[in-house]
Amino acid sequence: MAGARVVLWDFDGPICTLFARHPSVGVAAGFVEWLNRLGLAELLDEKERRLEDPQAVLRAIDRRHRGSDLVAEMEERLTKEELHAAAGAMPTAWADPLIRTWKAVGSRLAITTNNSPQAVRKYLKSRDLLSCFAPHIYGRTRDLGLLKPDPHCLNRALNAMGAHPSTALMIGDSLFDATAAHRAGVSFLGYARDEDKEKSLREAEVEDIVGSLEPLLRLLRERPTNLTG
Known part of the structure; x- marks a missing residue:
């Protein structure tokens, strides 16, 4: 988190469980x-x-x-x-306050996801979080070859925000996320909500993994300046 002036979020996983009520x-x-x-x-x-x-x-x-x-x-x-x-997505524990706090201390946030940007906007609006990210929501396009693990959506976010990859951090929960971050030159933090997710991230040689977003929120509240550059 140190020096992360830009935080790129995957959507389904770190922010919510999209198909919680619509399997x-x-x-x-x-x-x-x-x-x-x-x-x-x-x-x-x-x-x-x-x-x-x-x-x-x-x-x-x-x-x-x-x-x-x-x-x-x-x-x-x-x-x-x-x-x-x-409409029935389940918020990830601690995601809402973490997003708001990161935004409040001056970091810029973007969504980089393989999901539809329309669905992302609908969910964020329902949680009153859209202003924390808009207009930087980069999701699936008709060219499916550009889905993660291709770094296309990450590069779009970085270019639009005028950010160097060294100033960015991505939070994701999959091998695709980790690979895309690596290809974009962006630091990666894995979020694993269960043992299977953690195992798949470990197998992808992801070293930095959290099982909860609460420690990130605590760190940000304790040392906001150090953690946002």
């Missing part, structure tokens, strides 16, 4: 069922048809038909599902 496994299964109805079941192999992450299903189709109308329609469907999920 992602059901959304993924809905995608598979929809492809079956279209007679396109063969586009997914047996393992892919059992995926529980709708983004993983979307990526699988995109790998085979990048830029196609089918991929565009699936992305639109996923955006609608994420917008629906945002």
Whole structure:
């Protein structure tokens, strides 16, 4: 956290659990069922048809038909599902006060996510957090090849904010987040809400991991100047 004048946040995980009340496994299964109805079941192999992450299903189709109308329609469907999920998303403990405090002590904040920026804005507005980030919300575009682990959304945020990577910190909960931060030259702090998340981050050789955001808030309140450069 020392010297982090810019903080780049992943969305689903560190800020909230997006699909808390609208389970992602059901959304993924809905995608598979929809492809079956279209007679396109063969586009997914047996393992892919059992995926529980709708983004993983979307990526699988995109790998085979990048830029196609089918991929565009699936992305639109996923955006609608994420917008629906945002209404029932569960806030991550301590995220709201940490965001507000980091903003209050002078750091600049941005969202760098693989989720729809529309869903992000809807959630942040519901928590009265939109002003802490806007206009710096960088999410999924139609070009799915630019999703993390590609650093595209991080680079967009840094460029828009006129920030050097050495002044930035990213908070994320996945291998994709860690890889994107590394490629962008940004320091990375892993957030692991459970043992499985921590194990996957450790396997990705992430050294700095927290299981709660509360220690970050405590540090920021105790030493705000030292921790914001």
